[in-house]
Amino acid sequence: MSQINQHITSYKTYGIVLASLLALTALTVFVTWFDLESLTIVVALLIASVKVTIVVLYFMHIKHDSLIFKLMVGMVFLLIVIVFVILFFDYLFR
Amino acid sequence: MENHSLTVEHRDDTASKMGMWLFIFTELLLFGGLFIVYSVYRSKYPDDFHIAAHQLNTFIGTINTIILLVSSMTVAMSVTAIKTGKKSLALTLIGITIFFAFLFLVNKYFEWGLKFEHHLYPGSELMLTLKRGELLFFGLYFFMTGLHAFHIIVGMIFLITIFFKVKSSEINADNNVLLENGGLYWHLVDLIWIFLFPLLYLIS
Numbered sequence: 537m538s539q540i541n542q543h544i545t546s547y548k549t550y551g552i553v554l555a556s557l558l559a560l561t562a563l564t565v566f567v568t569w570f571d572l573e574s575l576t577i578v579v580a581l582l583i584a585s586v587k588v589t590i591v592v593l594y595f596m597h598i599k600h601d602s603l604i605f606k607l608m609v610g611m612v613f614l615l616i617v618i619v620f621v622i623l624f625f626d627y628l629f630r
Numbered sequence: 631m632e633n634h635s636l637t638v639e640h641r642d643d644t645a646s647k648m649g650m651w652l653f654i655f656t657e658l659l660l661f662g663g664l665f666i667v668y669s670v671y672r673s674k675y676p677d678d679f680h681i682a683a684h685q686l687n688t689f690i691g692t693i694n695t696i697i698l699l700v701s702s703m704t705v706a707m708s709v710t711a712i713k714t715g716k717k718s719l720a721l722t723l724i725g726i727t728i729f730f731a732f733l734f735l736v737n738k739y740f741e742w743g744l745k746f747e748h749h750l751y752p753g754s755e756l757m758l759t760l761k762r763g764e765l766l767f768f769g770l771y772f773f774m775t776g777l778h779a780f781h782i783i784v785g786m787i788f789l790i791t792i793f794f795k796v797k798s799s800e801i802n803a804d805n806n807v808l809l810e811n812g813g814l815y816w817h818l819v820d821l822i823w824i825f826l827f828p829l830l831y832l833i834s
Contacts, residue, residue, distance in 0.1 A: 544713050545706070554703040561695050565688070568832045580828035587824045595706045595817045597810075602644075605651065612655045616662045623666060627673070 543600035553594045560587050643807040650811040654818050657781075661822050664774050668829060671766045678763020683833045685750075686771070690741045691831035694734050695823065701730035702820040705789070705813045715803040717796065724793045724809075727816065731786045738779050742772075771830055778826060781819050788812050 564583040572579060593599040598609055672679045708723035742751075749756040752772050757765055792812045795801045801809050 542713070544710055547707055547710060550703050550707050550710070554699060557699045558696065561692070561699065564828055564832065565692055568688075576833065580832055584825050584828055588821055591702065591817055591821055591824070595702050595820070596814055601647075605648070608648075608651060608655075612658060616658065619662065620666065620669070623670070624673075627670060 553590060557587055557590060646807045646811060650814050654814060657818055668770050675763025678761050679767045682764040682767035683830065686831050687741055688831050690737050691827055694737050695827050697730050697734050698820045698823050701727045702817050705816045709810055709813055712806045712809055713803060721793065721796055724789055724796065728786055728789050731782055734782055735779065774826060778822055785816050785819050788815055
């Protein structure tokens with residue numbers, strides 16, 4: 537009864553994914569040594585977003601899941617982004 | 631009439647996984663709400679947040695980030711192991727993940743303990759003398775990392791249950807959606823931390 541065409545991620549892929557996540561963590565700590573002023577938060581969020589994308593795609597297996605999962609997850613992340621954008625438009629320009 | 635008893639176990643792995651994802655969505659929205667509170671107050675009291683965040687231990691935060699990332703990999707690998715029929719390897723990998731979860735909590739204990747020693751905890755007299763923005767930062771810090779640590783504990787219990795189910799071969803090469811779902815939950819805990827870490831520990 538197991539699913540047909542089940543994709544099994546190799547250990548090597550997971551190793552590479554971890555290495556890139558650790559590199560991004562090092563980067564996000566490293567950039568705090570410089571004074572980027574208002575850009576600090578932008579850079580931090582940008583790196584965090586890249587890391588989250590990698591985790592969702594590879595560790596959470598969305599890259600090899602069926603379209604319905606891709607759509608569901610994509611839409612929820614989109615919803616969160618929209619909520620933040622609308623809230624800040626309201627908050628900052630009120 | 632003859633009594634026919636036929637047990638056909640109904641199993642739908644896709645539905646199980648979808649159920650887990652729906653639950654994860656509610657968790658994302660829960661923390662998303664907290665991140666909204668954080669970002670609004672941060673934009674209102676940028677200087678206070680700056681000063682308050684300076685008092686957090688970036689080193690422990692970084693170590694815990696590494697712990698969560700590595701444990702995310704080990705639990706993901708355990709799925710590969712069980713699907714290729716390597717039961718003992720899967721058990722080892724799940725065991726390592728649980729150990730890392732425990733390590734995370736130990737670090738959190740020392741981190742919070744240090745704050746408590748400096749009389750920084752919700753409702754303490756020192757907290758009440760802080761500036762409004764700093765008070766809000768520490769309030770959010772304790773609540774968000776506390777809620778996250780609670781998720782770590784739940785994830786540990788989830789993984790321990792899975793460990794024994796793998797051991798008894800209830801979870802096996804053919805039937806392993808529970809392990810996949812446990813993995814998904816553990817990755818969620820990692821996801822939240824990926825945002826908590828820079829926002830709380832690195833903004834100083």
